[in-house]
Amino acid sequence: MTEQQGQHSHSHAHRFERGTDGPKVIVVGVDGSDSSLRAAAYAGGLARRQHALLAVVYVQPVLAAGAALGAPVAETTDEIAEDLVTYIREAAERVKGIFEVRWEFHTFRGDPYGGLVKAADELKADAVVVGASEQAGHRIIGSVAVRLVKAGRWPVTVVP
Numbered sequence: 001m002t003e004q005q006g007q008h009s010h011s012h013a014h015r016f017e018r019g020t021d022g023p024k025v026i027v028v029g030v031d032g033s034d035s036s037l038r039a040a041a042y043a044g045g046l047a048r049r050q051h052a053l054l055a056v057v058y059v060q061p062v063l064a065a066g067a068a069l070g071a072p073v074a075e076t077t078d079e080i081a082e083d084l085v086t087y088i089r090e091a092a093e094r095v096k097g098i099f100e101v102r103w104e105f106h107t108f109r110g111d112p113y114g115g116l117v118k119a120a121d122e123l124k125a126d127a128v129v130v131g132a133s134e135q136a137g138h139r140i141i142g143s144v145a146v147r148l149v150k151a152g153r154w155p156v157t158v159v160p
Helices: 003-008 034-050 073-095 112-122 144-151
Strands: 025-029 053-060 102-109 127-131 156-159
Touching: 025 034, 025 112, 034 053, 034 102, 034 127, 034 156, 053 073, 053 112, 073 102, 102 112, 112 127, 112 144, 127 144, 144 156
Parallel strands: 025 053, 025 127, 053 102, 127 156
Antiparallel strands: none
16 A cells, blocks of 8 residues: 555545535534523524524533432423523524524533534534633633534534
């Protein structure tokens, strides 16, 4: 095998085609924070302009046994997911006709980074949109957004 053939055999599975008309599936992570809702609005506009499917993803946290100290955490995260679905549906109804966006709502369980990676893989995302972290500690250890960028598998847009 020549050196050139060897280089071609190591091509990446995630390749973006040049000359295509933009993303077809845009994943946006939402958690109810203001920045995530701004990210959803931004991603909605992007999906409309690109005629793409908007996949709204909420990652439900999974806590270790005992970490909840008896609080009904599963019920709480289910309530958050239901509230988000209601909020997004109401927002979509208000703007229906102003801009038509095809969208789906998905929930995944896990940590936010792992959940968004799984969602982006399963939904065959062409782009990922997230809100900037509002947690001070993330400036030190790295936010979900930074980890997604470092993964280098999708274009990532971070909305402040």
